[in-house]
Amino acid sequence: MSLRHAVLAALLSGEYSGYELAKAFDVGVANFWYARPQQLYLELSKLENDGLISGREVVQRTRPTKRLFVVTDAGLAELAHFAAAVSKSSFIRDDLLVKVQAVDHVDAAPVIAQLDQRAAAAAAKVEILDKILRRLRGDLDEETYLRHGSPIGPYLTCLRGRRFEQEHHDWSVRAAALLRDRATRNGHPAPTSDQSR
Amino acid sequence: MSLRHAVLAALLSGEYSGYELAKAFDVGVANFWYARPQQLYLELSKLENDGLISGREVVQRTRPTKRLFVVTDAGLAELAHFAAAVSKSSFIRDDLLVKVQAVDHVDAAPVIAQLDQRAAAAAAKVEILDKILRRLRGDLDEETYLRHGSPIGPYLTCLRGRRFEQEHHDWSVRAAALLRDRATRNGHPAPTSDQSR
DNA sequence: CTACACATGTAAACGGTTACATGATTAT
DNA sequence: ATAATCATGTAACCGTTTACATGTGTAG
Secondary structure (H helix, E strand, C coil): CCHHHHHHHHHCCCCEEHHHHHHHHHCCCCCCCCCCHHHHHHHHHHHHHCCCEEEEEECCCCCCCEEEEEECHHHHHHHHHHHHCCCCCCCCCCHHHHHHHCCCCCCHHHHHHHHHHHHHHHHHHHHHHHHHHHHHHCCCCHHHHHHHCCCCHHHHHHHHHHHHHHHHHHHHHHHHHHHHHHHHHCCCCCCCCCCCC | CCHHHHHHHHHCCCCEEHHHHHHHHHCCCCCCCCCCHHHHHHHHHHHHHCCCEEEEEECCCCCCCEEEEEECHHHHHHHHHHHHCCCCCCCCCCHHHHHHHCCCCCCHHHHHHHHHHHHHHHHHHHHHHHHHHHHHHCCCCHHHHHHHCCCCHHHHHHHHHHHHHHHHHHHHHHHHHHHHHHHHHCCCCCCCCCCCC
16 A cells, blocks of 8 residues: 555645545656555545545636645644655666666667657756756745655655656766667667657 | 566576576565565466476475476567566656655654665665676676677666665755754764664 | 474465556647 | 436456565575
């Protein structure tokens, strides 16, 4: 049970509908978890049934009716309990790393192409996360915010996400360059990052 | 189907038994995937049934009999096919990040304690990965190995794992220090990293 | 004779993904 | 009309985790 707590933690920042949460979890952000919309709707139902969140209908003139959720006292207690329990260690699980691991034995060209794509995607996420960080800290510089700003939790997870993406980007760029260089020296057609423009 | 290819990629480095693979995937290393022993034994059976790997029994005087596996030509073809297919983007999924996200609303002390543990674990993994990297490159310095050394795939994934753990460590240390500092300034008992020695 | 490392599995439960399904409103 | 965005779900499948299960040989 882990998405459960991720949803609770996300709802601490304010009232959200399933649709709004889905955007935060699915697209771009997801600095501390990731989930598909379907999973979120399901989890929100369960959480409401268990009394950990409560939803209210908001009828809109201009848009379809939505349901906004907030964390209840029972939900906060559940989160506190979760935060105090032991957590299993995190690990990398990445298709692309599997491909790179095998790159000595398979055609490198498609792997290089995917590294290029990853680098671009990671760079885009870094920008998104930078925007979020700037919005969070407002006028304060980072050092000051980290010492005195509030909320600190979301800022810290966002920082972690930003560094992860930066790291991911740098590694992808370097790996792609190295593999390209090796392919060239071995007399291959030297696949360039064309992006089919 | 992803563990499947991770196992194939791992077996490219040589002949391994389920037990040996399990140690590489479970303990320490796992620079490109992670799996439990039970899952590996199951996956090895499936891979052998599908003809992607082939196993041979090795009777040992001093130890119980084991089965060593190698990738077949069909297995290599499967890997090549996989390497050329699109991969879904990687993402962070970490219990501890969920806890940090919620740290403004729950007791920070147990979260800080877990950050300390994480930092220590990450530092230990960095050392293990450094050892593996040194062993891989032998006499060559890193730049030279990256340009000319072989195999390059495992070295690159190991580098990625190393940086991930380093990053994980640095962030954990910083987050723990900041949260501790805030707790102290708010007049709390100031939980120190005692480690119950 | 007890604990530990080596060695290999099975079965049930759980969590997550994919595919399927529906419907309102706004902009083109 | 049609596409795009908003909005919410269900059902089947698959991959992963947890718990259970067994047995050999070595070291203390």
